[in-house]
Amino acid sequence: MRNYLKFIIYLTVVLGIFPARAGSYEDFFTAIKRDDAATVQSLLQRGFDPDARSPDGQSGLYLALREPSLKVARVLVDWPRLNVESRNQSDESPLMMAALKGHTDLVRRLIARDAHVNKPGWAPLHYAATHGHLEVMALLLEHHAFIDAESPNGTTPLMMAAMYGTPEAVKLLLDAGADVNMKNQLGMSAWDFAMKANRRDSAELISQHVRTKRPAGRW
Structure with a gap:
């Protein structure tokens, strides 16, 4: 009986976590598209991985720079746990995308974070x-x-x-x-x-x- 109760509790916890994570993932990339900096900030503060990849393998910062969604990009660049050298399958870094788009302020911020x-x-x-x-x-x-x-x-x-x-x-x-x-x-x-x-x-x-x-x- 105890083992059965433990199993039920385990399922409840797991099934509660997975949808929450899935929802956060969707919310994160939707917020990037909309340049919704407040939502991205909230997700990061709740522990969402700032280096999460989109379905096509792009980092959130790369996408924010490409859109451009510059308010979100600034939140991500300033987030201390972000890997500023996260590269995609073409070996492109966020700094490269910022340079391509001419985002001088964000190029400066990335360099200050030791981007290559x-x-x-x-x-x-x-x-x-x-x-x-x-x-x-x-x-x-x-x-x-x-x-x-x-x-x-x-x-x-x-x-x-x-x-x-x-x-x-x-x-x-x-x-x-x-x-x-x-x-x-x-x-x-x-x-x-x-x-x-x-x-x-x-x-x-x-x-x-x-x-x-x-x-x-x-x-």
């Missing part, structure tokens, strides 16, 4: 250069981002800026010392990237930079 400015493969500077987010690029470089970081196929931030970014982003990287002579695995330089995308302003900036570095009469 430099990492092998695609890096935050690649992502910032892709959309020409000058403030984010300058901030990353200020915190010692490797200016000639190479992606798995050898693409550098300058190449990304030349093809997808802006002439201003190209100039910032050139002025900061980016290597214009580097080539990716297909043998393409930043100038080639600019020409392929018909970004003639960026191509001309790169050409001018090369000319200033060569002896007079040689080009």
